[in-house]
Amino acid sequence: MIRASAPGSVMITGEHAVVYGSRAIVVAIEQRLTVTLRPRTDQLVRLSSEIAETQMVDLDQLQAVGPYKFVLAAIAMHRDAIDTGMDISISSEIDPTLGLGSSAAVTIAALGAVLTFTGQPLNGIHSKAYQIIQDIQGRGSGADLAASLQGGMLAYRAPPNPEMVALPHPPTISLRYCGYKTPTSVVLQKVAERMIGREAEFDELYAVMGGLADHAISAAKDRDWEAFADALTNYQTRMEDLGVSDETLNQIITSARQAEGVMAAKISGSGLGDCVLAIGAPPDGFTPVTLASEGLIIHD
Template sequence: MAAVSVSAPGKVILHGEHSVVYGRRAVALSLDLRTTLTLTPGGARLVLDLPEVDIQQAWPMGEVEALWERLGQPGEACAAPLTEAQVGQVRDFLGLPEDPPGGPRGLALLSFFQLYLAILPRPVPATLRVTSQLPTGAGLGSSAAYAVCLSAALLRLAGRGAAADSTPSTEVSGGLSLQEVSGWAFRSEQIVHGTPSGIDNSICTYGGAVSFKAGCCSPLGAPPLQVLLVNTRVPRSTKALVAAVAARRRRLPEVVEPVLDALDALAERALQTLADLSSADSPQQQDEAYAALHELVDINHALLASLGVSHASLERLVGVAASYGLHAKLTGAGGGGLGVVVLGRDTAPEAVDKCRSELEAQGYQVWQTILGAPGLTFH
């Protein structure tokens, strides 16, 4: 079998941060910063090279086969995910602590072995090299993009398909099912996040845009959006921010619940706005849809700030963007982390360049990129 090369995008939540935890709608789009994996079968060892999290490791096939025998795998491709007890045996094999299993590096190793041992009918030697444009731990779906790439490449190695496209169909040419890829990636995400929502693996598999509410994830028709993605470089704890919103909701339910309802209504309106943008057949209609989208971005940030999840670095970002006539909001958990500046059809390039230069001069990291990028792609 020849080498396999695949890539998957990251993700950005455009609307629904925090409110999605309470059953309200979220809208997420794929991010055209990609993770790429190349799998080359053969050799005498199993090799994983993932420099972004300091992994360059090789295992003799005899050791891998002995682990496979101890797990009692049935010798069938994609038979079943590993059980909790089997994952514990893999953790011991890798020398990882039980909880947490070694940070991003340990989670990447554990995710790889879980998929490798569950998807393949039996161990085979191969070299997997992974590179990524996505920063880890930033809420951009880096672990899901990695899991999608692993799942797709291993399914191909197991003979499950010969090609893939980036359309949101269940079956793609060659028989490889995007639904199957997403399902295996979800199982990997359970190792990383415990109880993932399913948004990340879905958007990284299908690309484009998805709507998520109360456990139901649906692909959306949405045009690509030009954005500036901005890293404040301020670390934050998603767990602590979610807990702070929950505490405020307990203290002030009559205040916080209407804010959550407003965020839900805003996300619902965003669905219509994105649909209007997709169907616009004149520059005037496009401009009207972008104006509505920008207004929603402004309101969304203000509502999230009222929940206490903004940060001085995010407020500076919003202010700098506004000084150039642009529209920005936090994305993800808030408290620092990342923000996004949503551009328009005819946003002046000079305004974008000046905004980017000023943000970078203040220490922000800025990418000019696209939301709504293609999903899983074979190269």
Template sequence: MSAYSKINTRAPGSIMLMGEHAVLFGEPALACALEHWLEVELTPLASQRVEIDSALARYRSDLSQLQPEPALSFVLAVIEAYRPYLKQGFRLQIRSGFSHTVGLGSSAAVTAAVTAALAEFCGTDTTPEALFEVALHAVHQAQNGRGSGTDLAASIYGGVVQYRVSPRTVERLNGLPPLALLYCGYKMKTPEVLALVESRAASQPSLYAGLYRLMGQTCEAGRRAVDSADWSQLGQLMNLYQGLMDALGVNDATLSEMIWRLRAQPGILGSKISGSGLGDCVLALGHMTETLPWESIPVSVAATGVEISHDTC
């Protein structure tokens, strides 16, 4: 039986600061953990049952043969990873403080929080490095090998991180930039945006490779700006990165209007699409002084990543 009567974990949502698209081609990316938290409560059971209660699905299965449930694919992939270490069943209660419909890294947050809960339950390594390895494997299992892991790195490590896929590196930076976020009201699924960009790149591969290199150089300069809390410089770099996103073809009229109206405000130092583009969110550096006709999502950078606490029997 477990030594704990209850294990509680929580992981922050996340957002891309810059590095979209280029991170998939070996370039660095910058991502932020956000003060929007997803919480998991694990209660041991005196049986081999696995029970999951969340807003997405209510799940019941036997640990020896987990039944598929697409709505919980990330959670079940984590459970599969820890199944060799599990001696008994458990109940997971998952509560999110933010909607999965807006791009705040909800899938990464639930993967991080469940990974931390099961690592603690099984008595395995709970260092950020170990949790990241298991969680990224689970993401790839759930998405047929897709997913850079950038949002996952932010959720596990907290603050602002620079992340690179290959060779895999995670560097936690010092600065915590002031941010504002607007949601345009619609989104295109990331795999569909990536497929569209890939089809366009096929006709001009060398030009697109050059764009990705420029994106990587911009991110590297952004890393230095965040580390030294040079927000004026970071704002200029965000605007530059937005120009490169536009060149990729992932901007549209609504996003462009949002970006320029944000930049017109005196408290905003820079703005750009956050995420793959063709919908979802626009991120701004600084403080909004004027209300705009799109949903404003209050955000601030979370200084900490995934957290673990527990009650002892």
């Protein structure tokens, strides 16, 4: 039996701009997803979890579709090294209402389990996972993959020139779910449509956003959390300029900023729903999250 686990993740800053080559900050959180792999004596792959119906697939007929698509893609990527079927079960501590990088966590954990099962080294997992996400979703920076793989808080740049640099842990992080989500791919498409005919304007906006993310990274390295918070606050303004902070998100952010002990509040993720992030004392309605020091773990 092989068990591999990976943590969920939260985007701190750099959303959207990271897709266009800028750096971002992402953090792993101590809500873990575990993939357990047991070899079978036949050529079948049986997949089960707490949130989806059990699925049985022939090893030679793998397709990355359905609720287990990321796991199936990880198996298919290494089919040539696999001689027998397997039972794969997935358990998760990641809060499904907060959208905390569960797709990234299951992809990293599945790759860790499959590579261990086939006796292959674990190096290169991020590039493999990034390829899977791109193949399935068509978009994405891979920042959440980096956090699930490495743990901690990272300065991140997406391929083709990937960068993953560990940063000091910040003050308390808390989240509040706004009550609805818009898939990242849909948000990115909406922004791309708004860019048509306004490319120069958006290029300038992304340059400003990239600069603010760089300021936040420098501040984190110096443990200057006031400057870090200021960069996050200014980044939220740019997210509003981008058109991804709606009235509900704006109201949550405004209320959070008025609470005592809050250093910054902003969207976490692509926007048009999902979560608001607060740095400092958790405001009313926000849930504190614990940072995960470790990323992918292959358990004994």
